Amino acid sequence: xxxxxxxxxxxxxxxxxxxxxxxxxxxxxxxxxxxxxxxxxxxxxxxxxxxxxxxxxxxxxxxxxxxxxxxxxxxxxxxxxxxxxxxxxxxxxxxxxxxxxxxxxxxxxxxxxxxxxxxxxxxxxxxxxxxxxxxxxxxxxxxxxxxxxxxxxxxxxxxxxxxxxxxxxxxxxxxxxxxxxxxxxxxxxxxxxxxxxxxxxxxxxxxxxxxxxxxxxxxxxxxxxxxxxxxxxxxxxxxxxxxxxxxxxxxxxxxxxxxxxxxxxxxxxxxxxxxxxxxxxxxxxxxxxxxxxxxxxxxxxxxxxxxxxxxxxxxxxxxxxxxxxxxxxxxxxxxxxxxxxxxxxxxxxxxxxxxxxxxxxxxxxxxxx
Numbered sequence: 156x157x158x159x160x161x162x163x164x165x166x167x168x169x170x171x172x173x174x175x176x177x178x179x180x181x182x183x184x185x186x187x188x189x190x191x192x193x194x195x196x197x198x199x200x201x202x203x204x205x206x207x208x209x210x211x212x213x214x215x216x217x218x219x220x221x222x223x224x225x226x227x228x229x230x231x232x233x234x235x236x237x238x239x240x241x242x243x244x245x246x247x248x249x250x251x252x253x254x255x256x257x258x259x260x261x262x263x264x265x266x267x268x269x270x271x272x273x274x275x276x277x278x279x280x281x282x283x284x285x286x287x288x289x290x291x292x293x294x295x296x297x298x299x300x301x302x303x304x305x306x307x308x309x310x311x312x313x314x315x316x317x318x319x320x321x322x323x324x325x326x327x328x329x330x331x332x333x334x335x336x337x338x339x340x341x342x343x344x345x346x347x348x349x350x351x352x353x354x355x356x357x358x359x360x361x362x363x364x365x366x367x368x369x370x371x372x373x374x375x376x377x378x379x380x381x382x383x384x385x386x387x388x389x390x391x392x393x394x395x396x397x398x399x400x401x402x403x404x405x406x407x408x409x410x411x412x413x414x415x416x417x418x419x420x421x422x423x424x425x426x427x428x429x430x431x432x433x434x435x436x437x438x439x440x441x442x443x444x445x446x447x448x449x450x451x452x453x454x455x456x457x458x459x460x461x462x463x464x465x466x467x468x469x470x471x472x473x474x475x476x477x478x479x480x481x482x483x484x485x486x487x488x489x490x491x492x493x494x495x496x497x498x499x500x501x502x503x504x505x506x507x508x509x510x511x512x513x514x515x516x517x518x519x520x521x522x523x524x
Contacts, residue, residue, distance in 0.1 A: 158226040159205055164195055164437060170222045170280075171195045172319060173215045178228075182210045190228060193221075194320045198437050202227070218319065222276055270297040281306035321402030328463050335380050336462045337500040343512055346480060348489035349522040356492060357395075357449055358419050359519060360472055364445060365391050365412040366518035371511035375444050377465035378502040385467075385502050394443030394466075395423065397430050398453065404430045407443045451475065456493040467502045470515070471495035492519065 164171060171193035178190055187203045191213075194200075211229040215221050270278070270285055274297055278285050283305045290297035310317070318326055332338075347356070368375040368391055376387045391412050394405040406426040408419065429435035448460050451474035460471040473493035480489045494516070498508045 156211055157208070157230040159190075159228045159230060161193075161221045161223050161225050161227050162202065163223055164193075164200055170220055171200070172220050172323075173217055174199060175217060176213055178210050178213070180210050180212055184208060184210060195324075195437060198435050198440065199433055200437060206230075220277075220280055225273060225276075269295065270302075274299050274302055278302045282309070321399075321404065325403050329461060332461050332463055335464050338459075338462055338497050339500045339505070339508070340459050340495055340497040341508060341512060342457050343494050343496075343516050345492040345494060345516045345519040346489050347475065347492055347520065348480075348487075349520060350490070351523050356472065356475065356519075357423065357447075358416050359523075360447055360449070360470070361391075361393050361408065361411045361419060362416065363515045363518035364393065364447065364470065367511045367515035368412075368445075370514035371507045373503055373507050374468040374498060374511045376467050376502060377444070378467050378499060379465060380501065383501075388444040390444075392442055392444045394446035395426065396446060396448040396450075397427060398450075399430060401433070404435070404440065405443065405446060406430055406435055406439050407441065445469070447472065451493070458495045460495060460497045462497050462499050464499070467499040468508075468511075469497050471497070 161171060172195075174192040174194050176191050178184055178188075184190065184204045184207065186206050190202050190204050192199055192201050208230040211231045213228050214226050221227065269290060275285065277283075277299060278297075281302060283302050285297055285302075288297050288301050288305055289295070291301055292298045317323075350359075372387050373385070375391055376385050378385045390410045393408045393411050395408055397404045397406065406429070408422055408426065411419065414422070426435065426439065429439065443466065445466060446460075446463065446469040448458070448469060448471045450458060451472050454474060456473040456476075458471040458473065460469040462469050471494065473495070475490050475492050477488050478491045479486050480491070494512075496508060496512050496515075
C-alpha cells in the first residue's frame, strides 16, 4: 500500500484544513484527477492525484487539519512508489504497520512515545496536554479520539466555535507577533493639499514607502530572531491588508519601486478581485517585505498596527479628513492623512524609524505628477 502525503503548498504553509473530499475509498482515480480541496492560511487549494490507482483510505474529514508530510490518502495500484521515508502508526485504536511514501518527511517534532506523531500534532493544535491524558489504546497509547474528546470537554466549558481558515491563521500570526516582536509605534500627519485628488491614497502611499526605503532601507528587511540575523531586501514587495467577511487577507504587490502608478493600480485591482473571489494563488500571499494597512477606508485615525515577522515594519493609514491648518499666520482647511508606523525595535532604531517616517511624509506631500 502506498501513501500520498500532503504536499508542500508553498513558503510558510505547514498545514491545511480539509474542505471537501472529491473521492472516496474504493474509487479508481486517474493522474491529475481532483482528490481533495484544502484551505490554507492563504487560499483554497485543489490537490490532484499524483498517479493512477485505487483509493484504499482517505485521512481526515471536513474541518480536520493536516500537516505537510502527513498522509492524505492510501493507494492501491500501480504508480511511482517514490522513496520510503518513515513508518506510519495510526492515530486511532487500530494501527497500520505499512510504510508510507511521499515527497518529503513530515516537519513535525518528535515528542513522547505515548502517542503517534499525528496525535501529538493534533494535541498541539487543539491545546491538549498529553501528560494529563490516559490513553485508551493498546498499552496506554493515546489515540486521536482521546485528544478530540479532551478538547471537546474544554470547548463545552467555554462555548463558542472553533476558528478555521484565515481567521485561525490570523490568531496564530498575532500570537506569534506578540511573542517575538518588540513593537514601537510612532505617529505623523501628511498634508495633502497639493494633491489634485486626495481621497484614494493607496498607490501614492506605496510610492512614498519606496522613497522612504531609499533613505532608510533597514525598514524593508527580514529579521530572524533566533539567530539575530537581518537581511535587507533589494525590492519592495508590499503586503496590502484587505478586510473581508472571511477574515484578513494580505496579498502582495510586487516590485513597487519599478512600476508605474497605472501598473500598480491595475495590479492592486486584480489582487482585490482575486481575494474577493477567493481565487488568489497562495504564492500571491507570500513574500511581503513590508505591509500597509489602509484601515482609514473603513474608519479611524491612528492605530497600533501589528508587525508580522520576519518583517520589521508596518504602516497604518487612517481616514483622510479636512482639518484647520496654520499657514503663514492664517488658518486654512487642508486634507490631512493620519499615519501610524510600527517597527520592530530589535532590528530598527528609533532614529532609523524617524528618518524613514519623515522621508515618507515628505514624499506624500509632494504634488501629484
